[in-house]
Amino acid sequence: MKKWTKITMKAAIMFLAALLTGCASNKPSITVYNWGDYIDPKVNDLFTEETGIKVVYAEYANNEEMYATVEPGNVNYDVIFPSDYMIEKMISVDMLEPIDTSKLTHYTQIDERFKALQFDPENRYSVPYMWGTVGIVYNTKMVNEPVDSWDILWNPKYKGQIFMYDSERDSIMVALKKLGYSMNTRDKAQLEEAKALLIEQAPLVLAYVGDEGKGKMANEEAALMVAWSGDAMVMIEENPDLAYAVPKEGSNYFVDSMVISKGSKNIEAAHRYIDFLCRADIAAKNAAYIGYSTPISAAKDLLPEDVKNSEVAYPNEEMINNPLTEMFNDPSDLIEVYSNIWTQVKASNS
Amino acid sequence: MYRKSLAYPYLIWAAIFIAAPLLLIVYFSFFKDGVFTLHNYQKFLEDYYIEALIRSIHLAFVSTVICLVMAYPLAMILSSRQMTNKEIILLLVVLPMWMNSLLRTYAWASLLENNGVINSILNALNVPKVQFLYGNGAVIFGMVYNFFPFMVLPIYNVLCKIDRSLVEASYDLGANKITTFRRVILPLSMPGVITGMIMVFMPALTTFLITRLLGGGKVILIGNIIEEQFTRTRDMGFGSAVSMILMLIVLGTLSFMSKKDSLDKGGGLF
Numbered sequence: 136m137k138k139w140t141k142i143t144m145k146a147a148i149m150f151l152a153a154l155l156t157g158c159a160s161n162k163p164s165i166t167v168y169n170w171g172d173y174i175d176p177k178v179n180d181l182f183t184e185e186t187g188i189k190v191v192y193a194e195y196a197n198n199e200e201m202y203a204t205v206e207p208g209n210v211n212y213d214v215i216f217p218s219d220y221m222i223e224k225m226i227s228v229d230m231l232e233p234i235d236t237s238k239l240t241h242y243t244q245i246d247e248r249f250k251a252l253q254f255d256p257e258n259r260y261s262v263p264y265m266w267g268t269v270g271i272v273y274n275t276k277m278v279n280e281p282v283d284s285w286d287i288l289w290n291p292k293y294k295g296q297i298f299m300y301d302s303e304r305d306s307i308m309v310a311l312k313k314l315g316y317s318m319n320t321r322d323k324a325q326l327e328e329a330k331a332l333l334i335e336q337a338p339l340v341l342a343y344v345g346d347e348g349k350g351k352m353a354n355e356e357a358a359l360m361v362a363w364s365g366d367a368m369v370m371i372e373e374n375p376d377l378a379y380a381v382p383k384e385g386s387n388y389f390v391d392s393m394v395i396s397k398g399s400k401n402i403e404a405a406h407r408y409i410d411f412l413c414r415a416d417i418a419a420k421n422a423a424y425i426g427y428s429t430p431i432s433a434a435k436d437l438l439p440e441d442v443k444n445s446e447v448a449y450p451n452e453e454m455i456n457n458p459l460t461e462m463f464n465d466p467s468d469l470i471e472v473y474s475n476i477w478t479q480v481k482a483s484n485s
Numbered sequence: 486m487y488r489k490s491l492a493y494p495y496l497i498w499a500a501i502f503i504a505a506p507l508l509l510i511v512y513f514s515f516f517k518d519g520v521f522t523l524h525n526y527q528k529f530l531e532d533y534y535i536e537a538l539i540r541s542i543h544l545a546f547v548s549t550v551i552c553l554v555m556a557y558p559l560a561m562i563l564s565s566r567q568m569t570n571k572e573i574i575l576l577l578v579v580l581p582m583w584m585n586s587l588l589r590t591y592a593w594a595s596l597l598e599n600n601g602v603i604n605s606i607l608n609a610l611n612v613p614k615v616q617f618l619y620g621n622g623a624v625i626f627g628m629v630y631n632f633f634p635f636m637v638l639p640i641y642n643v644l645c646k647i648d649r650s651l652v653e654a655s656y657d658l659g660a661n662k663i664t665t666f667r668r669v670i671l672p673l674s675m676p677g678v679i680t681g682m683i684m685v686f687m688p689a690l691t692t693f694l695i696t697r698l699l700g701g702g703k704v705i706l707i708g709n710i711i712e713e714q715f716t717r718t719r720d721m722g723f724g725s726a727v728s729m730i731l732m733l734i735v736l737g738t739l740s741f742m743s744k745k746d747s748l749d750k751g752g753g754l755f
Contacts, residue, residue, distance in 0.1 A: 203716055356598055471720065474713065
């Protein structure tokens with residue numbers, strides 16, 4: 136018996152040693168944590184080909200999930216792609232490593248209007264990756280009237296034909312905008328009004344969907360859906376009867392940016408990766424694949440005509456400069472209020 | 486001594502992966518920033534949380550009963566001696582479990598869509614469209630589908646082990662089939678039934694995946710609330726408190742069910 140124990144122990148140790156040396160091999164690598172479906176899958180291979188740096192790639196479904204994974208600090212991702220308000224939050228709790236933009240050879244190509252944004256006014260921590268808007272995707276065969284207002288999502292005519300996102304931020308944003316308030320309001324009374332409005336809407340809603348909503352919408356499961364512009368591009372490509380509109384009451388405009396997380400051991404490699412994604416041909420590859428809008432004009436010029444001229448992905452400046460089009464602020468202090476509202480809305484109808 | 490030491494690996498395992506996390510949950514639910522508080526439990530008293538809890542118990546109970554009603558006859562047929570090819574049927578019951586339940590539930594979500602495969606078939610047969618998804622019905626269906634094998638297997642095991650001579654004795658003493666079933670087979674199979682009920686009820690009570698995919702996010706169960714606390718709201722204290730409440734309910738159910746002394750006779754899990 137003892138002999139066997141020794142042999143198995145030895146085997147286990149050798150196995151572990153093999154694993155460890157495998158990890159410690161001198162081939163450089165970086166770990167990247169990005170949104171699901173948010174990169175052209177070929178791009179990581181291209182990066183490894185050119186630089187010899189291996190990319191370990193993982194995905195998350197939303198900012199909050201990413202934060203919940205990264206915040207405890209026991210997993211270390213080098214490059215992450217949070218949205219505006221999440222970057223603000225991560226800066227405030229000191230989770231980000233400063234980025235030296237002088238090391239990024241393609242940094243100057245990024246359009247000036249995507250730099251020095253409110254969440255990172257000095258461009259110290261983030262490099263913009265993609266941007267987009269929130270609007271309504273609708274099926275032109277089922278909706279005959281013009282779609283230009285959030286009001287249509289409260290129209291009883293479309294009972295059982297509306298998809299909302301299962302995301303408190305985006306849904307409460309819709310209700311606040313319909314009411315004419317700011318999406319960043321801290322006013323409890325306004326939030327209560329938004330809650331009442333969403334509860335009023337609940338009987339009309341077919342489902343509160345996640346990523347599976349894209350496919351369902353393309354499959355004509357519903358007539359209307361609140362969606363991000365990039366997802367709208369993908370859906371319209373699948374089903375040409377779909378169209379996208381940003382309501383006149385204003386909406387959310389977001390920028391997802393690349394950041395380096397605090398304590399990263401591969402800061403040099405992370406800079407190279409970020410720089411690589413800023414190269415016009417690579418940015419164009421990604422933008423063409425995922426449907427979101429690139430902040431790099433040189434990359435936009437490389438896109439196919441129909442994408443480049445799409446009002447969905449590249450709306451006119453007027454829409455972006457509309458004072459009613461806002462960016463989210465960090466909602467940390469309100470997160471419990473938001474979550475309570477959302478639970479009540481979803482529970483109101485079952 | 487030698488035999489006892491064989492249990493050490495498991496004890497260490499249990500301490501690290503069962504006891505320690507459990508203590509952490511207790512701690513998180515009662516302490517906020519190191520100060521003792523009942524806030525997390527008070528928060529649960531809001532009517533919409535209580536409603537979610539009641540709804541969870543209700544739906545889990547309904548699916549358990551449906552599973553039982555379907556599984557018992559199947560287990561009886563499978564355990565009867567005349568049955569040939571029973572391995573194949575058992576395999577068919579277990580086969581879906583070889584695949585990830587997330588994938589299977591996704592598959593149902595698209596099969597049952599308003600424009601899905603099943604509705605297209607109905608349409609071709611001139612049957613009006615049925616909205617299967619986005620409600621309690623779809624959630625119960627998902628629970629029954631996912632947890633059915635957990636009901637069949639324990640009942641089948643117990644039925645196979647029943648001593649045939651007891652059944653024969655019952656017939657010899659003049660009991661008819663119904664009486665024999667009621668007075669002999671059913672009581673002897675209770676351990677399997679109870680195990681099966683527990684094995685179905687518990688995962689059904691805590692599921693969050695089925696409600697999200699088949700319920701269209703409109704059916705909020707207690708599992709969804711816990712999941713949201715940990716992944717989105719990051720309120721670990723409240724999430725832990727809800728988990729504690731859920732565990733107490735499960736514990737209560739278990740101790741109520743194991744009161745039945747028939748459990749001692751083997752075949753049962755608890």
